[in-house]
Amino acid sequence: ETGVTQTPRHLVMGMTNKKSLKCEQHLGHNAMYWYKQSAKKPLELMFVYNFKEQTENNSVPSRFSPECPNSSHLFLHLHTLQPEDSALYLCASSQVLEVTNEKLFFGSGTQLSVL
Amino acid sequence: KNQVEQSPQSLIILEGKNCTLQCNYTVSPFSNLRWYKQDTGRGPVSLTIMTFSENTKSNGRYTATLDADTKQSSLHITASQLSDSASYICVVDSWGKLQFGAGTQVVVTP
Numbered sequence: 001e002t003g004v005t006q007t008p009r010h011l012v013m014g015m016t017n018k019k020s021l022k023c024e025q026h027l028g029h030n031a032m033y034w035y036k037q038s039a040k041k042p043l044e045l046m047f048v049y050n051f052k053e054q055t056e057n058n059s060v061p062s063r064f065s066p067e068c069p070n071s072s073h074l075f076l077h078l079h080t081l082q083p084e085d086s087a088l089y090l091c092a093s094s095q096v097l098e099v100t101n102e103k104l105f106f107g108s109g110t111q112l113s114v115l
Numbered sequence: 116k117n118q119v120e121q122s123p124q125s126l127i128i129l130e131g132k133n134c135t136l137q138c139n140y141t142v143s144p145f146s147n148l149r150w151y152k153q154d155t156g157r158g159p160v161s162l163t164i165m166t167f168s169e170n171t172k173s174n175g176r177y178t179a180t181l182d183a184d185t186k187q188s189s190l191h192i193t194a195s196q197l198s199d200s201a202s203y204i205c206v207v208d209s210w211g212k213l214q215f216g217a218g219t220q221v222v223v224t225p
Contacts, residue, residue, distance in 0.1 A: 002158065040124070042117060042215040043159075043204070090158050096211060103149070104213070106158030 003027040006091050006107035013081065014115050021076040021110045023091030029105070031096040032074040034066060037088040037109070049074060050096055081114045088112070118142045121205050121216035128195055128223055136219045138188040138205030146208040150179050150190050153202045153218070162190070162203075195223045 004025045013019050025032060034046040048056035049068040063085075065077040074091055090109045095102040119140045128134045140148070147166045151159035163172045163179040165188070171180045176193045192199055200223045205216040 002160065004158070006158075040217060042119070042217045045213070092158070103161045103164060104159075106160070108157050111156070 002105045002107065004091060004093055004105050004107040006089075006110055008110055009108060010111045010113075012113045012115065013078070015081060015083070017081075018077070018079040020078065021089055021091075021112075023074040023076075023107055025072055025074075025091075025093035025105070027093055027105060029093040029095050029102075030071060031094050032068060032071075033092045033094075033104070034074065034076050035090040035092060037090055043090065047076075078112075081112075083114050086112055086114045117214075117217065119205055119207050119214045119216040121203075121219050123219060124217070125220040125222070128221065130195060130197060130223050130225050132195055134192050134195060134221065136190045136192075136203050136205075136221070138190070138216055140186050140188075140205070140207045140214070140216075142186075142207040142209045142214045144209055145183065145186075146210055148179075148181055148188050149206040149208065150177070150188075151204040151206060152177075153204060155201070159204055192221070195221075197223050197225065199223050 007022045031050045036044045046060045047066040063080050067075040088109045091107040092104045094104045122137045149164045150162040153159040162174050162177050165172050165181045167183050178191045181188045202218040202220050204218040207214045
């Protein structure tokens with residue numbers, strides 16, 4: 001148990017569905033992240049929230065919508081996804097310092113399949 | 116082009132044998148370099164973090180080395196076990212921004 005919990009573990013959705021991924025961290029960290037992991041590719045940073053404020057959005061399509069209601073919870077709302085969005089979606093948290101980033105703690109991920 | 120290149124892409128080793136994974140990077144400025152282990156269907160878990168001044172760091176049977184001059188790192192697994200089967204990911208921290216390698220898939224066979 002890493003202290004970062006993601007639900008659901010697996011999700012199958014059609015292109016017209018709306019679903020949400022949930023992440024909760026119990027580590028008291030000040031930053032939370034969404035990453036996309038496709039097979040044999042580096043992890044792709046999607047969104048960063050630092051002290052609940054979104055500080056980074058790496059040109060992610062608008063069909064992905066993040067929400068961070070407080071420093072412990074992070075959501076990723078999904079709608080009208082495409083089959084190429086099928087991937088493992090990882091949530092992570094860390095304690096961000098001035099010029100470096102403390103160790104990332106990852107959740108187990110949500111394996112998403114878009115049909 | 117990815118600024119963190121890992122090799123080999125995959126390897127198969129016999130249980131009990133040693134292996135070494137490579138990571139070359141071009142990321143600048145450099146804050147630290149991390150190695151993560153990712154089991155299938157799980158999130159990555161941190162193995163080591165090395166700053167500029169550290170040449171080597173161990174975590175059990177895992178030993179990471181860093182040559183900041185040549186921008187190379189390696190991860191050595193000693194006396195491999197079946198539980199070492201996983202993807203090993205090299206990550207370079209550049210003032211808080213993380214650059215990920217694509218990982219090396221290691222399969223340990225009995």
